[in-house]
Amino acid sequence: MDTSASVKSTDSLQGDERNSERNKIIETVKLTKSFGGHTAVSDVSLSIFDKELKSIIGPNGAGKTTFFNLLSGQMKPTSGEIFYKGNEIQNLPPHKRTKLGIGRSFQITNVFPTLTVLENVRLAVQAKHNIHYSMFRHYKYYKHLEEEAYQSLEKVKLEPKAEHLASSLAHGEKRKLEIAILLSLDTQLLLLDEPTAGMSVDEVPQIIEVIESIRDQRDRTIILIEHKIDLVKHLSDTIAVLFHGKKLADGSPEEIMNNDQVQSAYLGGLYNDAED
Amino acid sequence: MNIKKMYSKSEAVAGGGTSGAGTETPKGNRAGTSKPMKNPFQSMTWQKAAWIISLLILFAVPILVSKNSTLFMLTNIFIWAVFAMSYNLLLGYTGIISFGHAMFFGIGAYCFALMARHIPQGELGFLFAFGLTVVICFLLSLVVGLLSLRLRDTFYALITLAVATIFVIIAEQWRTMTMGNDGFNFTAMLSRDLFGFIDLLDRQHVYYIALIFLVSMFVVLKRFIDSPVGRTLQAIRDNEDRVSSLGFAVLNYKLISNIIAGVMAGLAGVVYAISIRFVSPDSVLGVENTIDVLLMTVIGGVGTMLGPIIGAGVVEVSSHYLMGLSHIHPIFERWVILFGIVFILIILFFPAGIVGTINQKLRGKKKEGAS
Numbered sequence: 001m002d003t004s005a006s007v008k009s010t011d012s013l014q015g016d017e018r019n020s021e022r023n024k025i026i027e028t029v030k031l032t033k034s035f036g037g038h039t040a041v042s043d044v045s046l047s048i049f050d051k052e053l054k055s056i057i058g059p060n061g062a063g064k065t066t067f068f069n070l071l072s073g074q075m076k077p078t079s080g081e082i083f084y085k086g087n088e089i090q091n092l093p094p095h096k097r098t099k100l101g102i103g104r105s106f107q108i109t110n111v112f113p114t115l116t117v118l119e120n121v122r123l124a125v126q127a128k129h130n131i132h133y134s135m136f137r138h139y140k141y142y143k144h145l146e147e148e149a150y151q152s153l154e155k156v157k158l159e160p161k162a163e164h165l166a167s168s169l170a171h172g173e174k175r176k177l178e179i180a181i182l183l184s185l186d187t188q189l190l191l192l193d194e195p196t197a198g199m200s201v202d203e204v205p206q207i208i209e210v211i212e213s214i215r216d217q218r219d220r221t222i223i224l225i226e227h228k229i230d231l232v233k234h235l236s237d238t239i240a241v242l243f244h245g246k247k248l249a250d251g252s253p254e255e256i257m258n259n260d261q262v263q264s265a266y267l268g269g270l271y272n273d274a275e276d
Numbered sequence: 277m278n279i280k281k282m283y284s285k286s287e288a289v290a291g292g293g294t295s296g297a298g299t300e301t302p303k304g305n306r307a308g309t310s311k312p313m314k315n316p317f318q319s320m321t322w323q324k325a326a327w328i329i330s331l332l333i334l335f336a337v338p339i340l341v342s343k344n345s346t347l348f349m350l351t352n353i354f355i356w357a358v359f360a361m362s363y364n365l366l367l368g369y370t371g372i373i374s375f376g377h378a379m380f381f382g383i384g385a386y387c388f389a390l391m392a393r394h395i396p397q398g399e400l401g402f403l404f405a406f407g408l409t410v411v412i413c414f415l416l417s418l419v420v421g422l423l424s425l426r427l428r429d430t431f432y433a434l435i436t437l438a439v440a441t442i443f444v445i446i447a448e449q450w451r452t453m454t455m456g457n458d459g460f461n462f463t464a465m466l467s468r469d470l471f472g473f474i475d476l477l478d479r480q481h482v483y484y485i486a487l488i489f490l491v492s493m494f495v496v497l498k499r500f501i502d503s504p505v506g507r508t509l510q511a512i513r514d515n516e517d518r519v520s521s522l523g524f525a526v527l528n529y530k531l532i533s534n535i536i537a538g539v540m541a542g543l544a545g546v547v548y549a550i551s552i553r554f555v556s557p558d559s560v561l562g563v564e565n566t567i568d569v570l571l572m573t574v575i576g577g578v579g580t581m582l583g584p585i586i587g588a589g590v591v592e593v594s595s596h597y598l599m600g601l602s603h604i605h606p607i608f609e610r611w612v613i614l615f616g617i618v619f620i621l622i623i624l625f626f627p628a629g630i631v632g633t634i635n636q637k638l639r640g641k642k643k644e645g646a647s
Contacts, residue, residue: 072521073521074517074521093520093525094517094520094521095520095521095522095523095524095525095526098520098521098522098523099523103521104521106518110515110517110518111515111518112510112511112514112515112518113514113515114510114513114514114579115510115511115514119507119511122507123507123508123511123519123522124522126504126507126508127522127523127524128523131504132504132505132508132524132525132528133505133528133532134503134504134505135500135503135504135505135506135532136499136503137503137504138499138502138503139502139503139504139506139507140502142504181522185522185523
């Protein structure tokens with residue numbers, strides 16, 4: 001009920017209304033992940049509301065990607081819970097979480113190198129349409145899959161390379177492919193792990209445009225890990241800051257930028273990161 | 277519709293950027309087919325013609341060649357080709373390596389041999405051997421897969437090796453049933469008028485059985501590889517974690533692949549027993565047999581449909597002729613050494629296997645022509 005209201009008033013998500021009783025799509029409770037003695041994510045309790053764009057920022061090694069791995073199921077938490085639409089999911093394997101509606105892209109490019117670009121995306125469309133155990137039909141029988149895959153490739157301007165092998169793509173193009181795969185899954189929740197990392201300057205705006213257009217449709221939730229602070233400020237409804245695996249702050253972009261702790265701990269840290 | 281239009285438009289833009297002229301014809305071609313593929317159609321029909329001609333030649337061989345030893349060699353190539361194709365489904369299309377694939381082959385061979393020995397009615401034994409092989413291989417591959425496929429790939433390799441060794445030991449020790457290490461010959465028990473028209477002692481008949489078996493298995497496997505499941509398997513080979521994050525239950529796919537490969541190898545074992553009329557632990561169950569199909573697959577081209585067939589041909593023919601040269605010089609009695617040289621040469625000149633390397637070359641050429 002509240003969600004439908006928020007869909008209509010797209011631009012009033014920020015500010016006080018954000019804190020009203022809106023649906024949490026995903027929530028972590030005291031989420032912790034340790035590797036031996038090192039605690040990568042420590043006691044993070046975070047709520048992400050339906051249809052918002054939340055960014056997670058923090059210096060390198062703050063535990064952002066580990067946090068994503070916990071959300072999408074690549075890793076199991078040491079302790080703590082994750083609730084997706086009110087159900088506990090921390091013990092589900094990745095493929096079940098994807099089916100529930102949690103899709104993710106990867107920071108380290110993670111495509112299928114010996115398959116064509118189109119096939120990379122077509123597989124995601126196939127997964128989305130729940131065509132799982134069909135083994136007696138030719139894959140071309142499902143023509144709409146290829147057409148949908150093309151649409152996704154067009155969104156990231158990669159369709160001229162559809163028939164190339166994914167391994168032959170340049171780095172920035174692989175990143176785009178990564179996003180096309182995620183878009184094709186058509187999930188309710190999108191986890192974007194540094195979508196613009198390693199892209200050339202003229203490629204970045206294309207991807208920002210894609211993310212913006214998804215946000216502006218206001219029909220799904222995006223969690224974004226990103227280092228480019230201008231981009232984060234510009235795109236986000238809310239921002240959470242991780243620092244040494246702990247949640248340091250969580251709020252609107254203005255709140256975060258004016259937060260002294262964040263200023264000293266994170267923004268200072270980022271500067272140091274950027275220099276090396 | 278809209279997509280297609282946009283696609284052809286973008287193609288035209290891409291083409292215009294490079295050459296400007298000459299982009300007209302391929303565009304029209306593509307729009308007509310509605311398939312967004314770079315398909316050179318002339319070469320498709322050319323390929324089809326090549327297929328039909330080579331099939332006709334293979335079917336005509338028994339008429340042209342009367343020498344039984346040549347027929348026998350070709351028959352065995354066909355059977356080993358199916359065995360290698362089933363192995364290639366695991367190694368080349370799913371990306372899992374098995375060291376115990378021969379157990380399925382051996383089970384099939386022993387099933388047929390034991391049926392031939394114990395069931396006097398040829399037809400019943402024949403059908404029973406096939407049925408039993410399918411059931412046993414299905415269950416065995418399911419259990420082995422469940423035990424090991426959820427773990428890392430190395431575990432699968434080790435567990436298949438262990439289970440295969442168990443079957444070798446059973447075949448060696450259960451002497452009343454299997455005659456132990458010596459194995460047994462069942463030529464005398466083979467039916468000469470199976471279903472009224474098949475003579476299992478006639479090399480020509482066996483040749484046709486093996487050829488039809490190869491062709492049908494090839495069609496089945498090709499169909500499977502091109503199905504959505506087969507496509508998912510190839511993605512698993514590339515990047516297992518990513519497949520699971522797309523929402524596919526990877527374990528189930530690996531199980532399907534394992535079962536199909538197992539049953540196919542079992543059936544190849546049945547036909548092999550029909551051809552060689554003799555079984556022993558070494559000849560059908562031993563680990564060397566797995567190594568042989570591994571070699572055939574690597575030589576022919578991992579992850580290609582034709583590779584295992586070519587590989588089986590190369591291995592069988594070279595071993596046959598190298599052995600045959602032993603009267604020229606005694607070194608040819610140690611043909612395995614020479615075969616090692618053949619293997620090294622092939623890997624040197626065809627690093628992706630014979631078929632795989634040719635495919636790569638063709639692909640590269642196509643790309644050069646396109647840009």
